[in-house]
Amino acid sequence: MSAVWSVGDELPPAMFELAKSFVDRTEGIEKFDDVQFYDEIVFAVRSKYSTDRFVTRRAPELLSVVHRIESRLDRGWFHKIGLTSPQARYASKPEATTGSIQDGVPDTVMQKPQGALWTSSFLPDGRSAWAEQEVASSHSARRLYRVVFAESDVRAYTLDSLSDFTQLLDLYPSVDDVGRVAVAWSKMASDFDAVHMTARGLLAIEGVEVQARNGVGRLVGWDAESTAWFRFPRTTRLDPAEGQATAEI
Numbered sequence: 040m041s042a043v044w045s046v047g048d049e050l051p052p053a054m055f056e057l058a059k060s061f062v063d064r065t066e067g068i069e070k071f072d073d074v075q076f077y078d079e080i081v082f083a084v085r086s087k088y089s090t091d092r093f094v095t096r097r098a099p100e101l102l103s104v105v106h107r108i109e110s111r112l113d114r115g116w117f118h119k120i121g122l123t124s125p126q127a128r129y130a131s132k133p134e135a136t137t138g139s140i141q142d143g144v145p146d147t148v149m150q151k152p153q154g155a156l157w158t159s160s161f162l163p164d165g166r167s168a169w170a171e172q173e174v175a176s177s178h179s180a181r182r183l184y185r186v187v188f189a190e191s192d193v194r195a196y197t198l199d200s201l202s203d204f205t206q207l208l209d210l211y212p213s214v215d216d217v218g219r220v221a222v223a224w225s226k227m228a229s230d231f232d233a234v235h236m237t238a239r240g241l242l243a244i245e246g247v248e249v250q251a252r253n254g255v256g257r258l259v260g261w262d263a264e265s266t267a268w269f270r271f272p273r274t275t276r277l278d279p280a281e282g283q284a285t286a287e288i
Contacts, residue, residue, distance in 0.1 A: 049095040050105065051201070052246045056093075057083035058101040058108060068107045073116040074164045077238060081171055081263055084241050093246050112239045116163055122195040122235045122266060125278075126158035126186040127167030133184055133277040140228045140269050142213040144221060151260050152224035152234065155267035158186050168238075168264040183280040192272035195233045198240040201247060204258055207234075208251035220254035228269035235266040 050058070057080060061068055071079065087093035111117070138154030159168035167173070167183060198204055213223035227234070236244075241261060248257045 049097050050101065051095055051243055052087065052093040053080075053084045054105060054108070054242045055096055055098055055101065056086045057242060058098070058104040061104050061108070062101070065104060065107060068104075068111050072163070074162050074166070076111060077116070077162060077168065077264070078171065080238050080242060084245055084262055087246060087259075095247055108242075112242075117238055119160075120197055120199045120237050120239070122190065122193060122197070122233060123160060124186070124188045124190050125161065126188075126266060127161050127169065127280075128156070128158045128184045128186050128277065129167065129169060129173050129181040130184060131181050133279075137269060140225045142221065142223045142225050150221045150258060152222075152228075152267045152269070155224070155269060156271070157265055157267055159263055159265045161185075172262055185278040185280055186271070186275060187278060188272050188275040192274060193233060194231045195235050195266070196227070196231045197235045197237065198244060198258075199237045200240065201243050201249060203240065204244045204256070205249045205251055208249070208253070208256045212251065212253040214253050218254040220251050220256040222256075224267075224269075232270050232272070233266050233268045236261050236264060238264045240264075 060079065060083060067079075068076070137156050140155060141153035144150055157169075162168055162170075173181070196203075196207065198207070207222055207227070208220050211223040211227040213221045215221075224234075241264065244258050245261055246257065246259060248255055
């Protein structure tokens with residue numbers, strides 16, 4: 040469901056960057072297919088590495104573009120906000136077991152759940168939503184696997200809006216000495232099997248400070264639509280995307 044933005048609102052930094060990039064080519068919001076539009080989102084999110092102004096800001100001049108972006112996110116691949124099977128996983132081998140899940144470190148990339156295994160959804164063209172980052176990384180020996188599971192067997196928490204993140208901080212807070220709060224992933228892992236970040240969630244949450252019940256929190260370091268797994272269901276299997284032998288978990 041689209042957010043309702045008004046003139047006085049501060050835009051999330053990734054949404055600001057995306058809207059700014061479309062100002063002189065708004066027709067692309069409608070003409071780009073889902074894959075092309077997702078690539079634009081990833082590029083906007085990655086701008087945090089090239090600017091020291093990746094912050095929320097008021098930009099009423101961009102409001103009409105933001106509304107068109109939000110409308111676009113209600114269609115096609117982006118409209119499927121739940122965790123779906125199969126997922127795509129890059130790995131050097133078909134790992135089946137997560138590590139010990141560690142709590143987040145407030146306001147750092149280490150705020151992501153350490154010890155989790157990661158997947159991304161498949162895009163309509165068959166690529167992983169993590170493909171761009173994989174090409175840019177040093178993991179040249181990793182292969183792509185299809186993670187197949189029964190969706191009804193997974194207790195997944197979905198991050199699709201800023202309120203989803205705020206609620207997560209309230210439910211599972213890990214507070215440091217100066218009142219910054221992160222997610223206590225180790226506690227969350229007792230109640231959920233995975234946490235799923237949608238493409239819309241990336242635009243709405245990444246880099247935005249929120250006032251939670253126990254302090255101020257900010258999620259950073261999520262670069263793509265992705266899912267952090269605390270555990271896989273027993274029925275899960277990994278199929279090498281190249282069609283080689285299936286790996287049972």
